[in-house]
Amino acid sequence: MIFFAFIIIAVAIVNIIYPSFGWHLRYGWMVKGDSEPSDAYLIMSRNSSVIVLIVFLIVGIPFLF
Template sequence: MFFFFGLIIIAIGLLNIIKPSFAWYIKEGWKVNGDSEPSDSYLALTRFSGIFAIVIGCIIMFVGS
């Protein structure tokens, strides 16, 4: 169970690193109808949180087993 949960967290982290604007479009983008874009600082923090999520996912996978 922990292995699967860790894989989900790693997948979310990879999505945040590869496509950081996706989370913004899911959360805020639908409200503005394409008239706005995420800031550079938001994209940087989203990438950083992706790295953090991957680390946490790996810890959950290996320690939770």
């Protein structure tokens, strides 16, 4: 259970710091040539990761202990 919590926190932090990494894993391989995610995608990806991290820290962490 602690390993699962660590994975969620790590993925959220990576997505906050480097949101285009997730785009390249999900969509980038389908596009031929050089293509980058839009600014709107990057902003929404960061915002959703911050929200997920906050909710997990408030709700999820107390259940681990």
